[in-house]
Amino acid sequence: MDAQAATKFIRSVRAVRRFADREIPVDTLRDVIETARWTGSAKNVQPWHVVVVRDRAMLGQLAACGEFAYHLKGARLGIVLVMASRGYAFDAGRLTHNVMLGAWAHGVGSCIAYFQPDDNQAKAKELLGIPDDRWVPTGISLGYPADEAALRISSDPGRTSGFAVGRMPLDQFVSWEKFRQTA
């Protein structure tokens, strides 16, 4: 595979929060799950498990488990991360990233749902029958983007996020040899 094409693809991932009512084919879902399964983790402990949720009623209930979980309501499916314990946030980020990239390879958009604060996470665990000792920080909404604008605009018209668009300039992002040293 062409290197530039691959990195261009990686850079093209955006959060998608509004989804088309188009089913995700089983083979696509399987490929996304396989991509997630092969995520690397510290000491290859693989401190994780995922629950795939397609049931609309359940997605609606999970969407209520956090201010930033609302988009699960309109998703075609959700993938909920079940981490072994709270110490694995770093690996949870890596796992989430592989799900998002794997989906995006198929043109399927995604967005991270945060089950916060802790009582919302407890609710999500109860809904899915997840044991109390696991850590369930996030789910991921998945679906084909509703339209072009879905790559940029919130699913909630009343919600003007105010989040920055784009990324910080290169010279703010990187130093050379020492902190804040330019090339």
Place this chain on the structure above:
Amino acid sequence: MDAQAATKFIRSVRAVRRFADREIPVDTLRDVIETARWTGSAKNVQPWHVVVVRDRAMLGQLAACGEFAYHLKGARLGIVLVMASRGYAFDAGRLTHNVMLGAWAHGVGSCIAYFQPDDNQAKAKELLGIPDDRWVPTGISLGYPADEAALRISSDPGRTSGFAVGRMPLDQFVSWEKFRQTA
């Protein structure tokens, strides 16, 4: 880009700990940094900065900042993550993942170096002139793989890791609709 080719590429990333003495071209490094810069983060806060280290002496000193940092010594370069605070482990995982994938797209291998425990992290910060209030959990070793075996074997012949190889079977990794429910 072909979806299956893209996900196969994502799944093909492995930790590489032994590196060839071959320079990483500037254009390649630039592309890896751009891929890192475009990583997504919660609320697009981008709670991060990276320090690129090519100086061999410095890499050797950083390699001593943690049991699992030793491979920085043989790396062609290191990319050290400077996170805004300890709360950003999840986003640090995502950023790390983009660096590793971006590098791997160019055939450049990588491995995560953990600056642990805290006194080692303090040492790493001091070496690089990073302010005390930042969180510097990890660096990433980068370089072309020394050989085929470098994709599997530790750089330290005395170190038999005992880490599992491969990944857990699919039915241990995924549940359907509810925890531990099969499809």
